[in-house]
Amino acid sequence: MNGILIIAHAPLASAFLCCVQHVFPDNALSVVAFDVQPDQPPEETLAEARVLLKQLGTPCTLVLTDIFGATPCNVAQKLVDGTTTKLVTGMNLPMLLRAVCYRNETLDTLVVRALAGASQGVMQVAVTAPQNQTSIKNDQDPNDHQQ
Numbered sequence: 001m002n003g004i005l006i007i008a009h010a011p012l013a014s015a016f017l018c019c020v021q022h023v024f025p026d027n028a029l030s031v032v033a034f035d036v037q038p039d040q041p042p043e044e045t046l047a048e049a050r051v052l053l054k055q056l057g058t059p060c061t062l063v064l065t066d067i068f069g070a071t072p073c074n075v076a077q078k079l080v081d082g083t084t085t086k087l088v089t090g091m092n093l094p095m096l097l098r099a100v101c102y103r104n105e106t107l108d109t110l111v112v113r114a115l116a117g118a119s120q121g122v123m124q125v126a127v128t129a130p131q132n133q134t135s136i137k138n139d140q141d142p143n144d145h146q147q
Helices: 012-023 042-056 071-080 093-101 107-120
Strands: 003-009 031-036 061-065 085-089
Touching: 003 012, 003 042, 003 071, 003 093, 012 031, 012 093, 031 042, 031 071, 042 061, 042 071, 061 071, 061 093, 061 107, 071 085, 085 107, 093 107
Parallel strands: 003 031, 003 061, 061 085
Antiparallel strands: none
């Protein structure tokens, strides 16, 4: 089973972990969160992240970060270098929940599933027309597909 390490700006990582524990209370043991504090030097952040990665005790781990180019992602890049760990940035909740669901698959497949969860979880939701406006019949492109 793959572990999942969330590295994000404080308190986002912990908030995502709380969501995982809410949705999957029995499956959250292999998910760990690390909140990067704004005043913590990157070297200390990396050292703490290494400890958490080791504590997961899984042969392979998926590391998820919030923003590419920010400190959490930069630290994660150094963390995964030369390991059997994969890094995905731009994390959202659908990505994380999908990753938790499929963490028994190979790490490469887990990455594909997480990315699919992220993109499929972002969509414009149709709303009803205000009462003073009439809806336009057949205004949807027939090639658009709703989930």
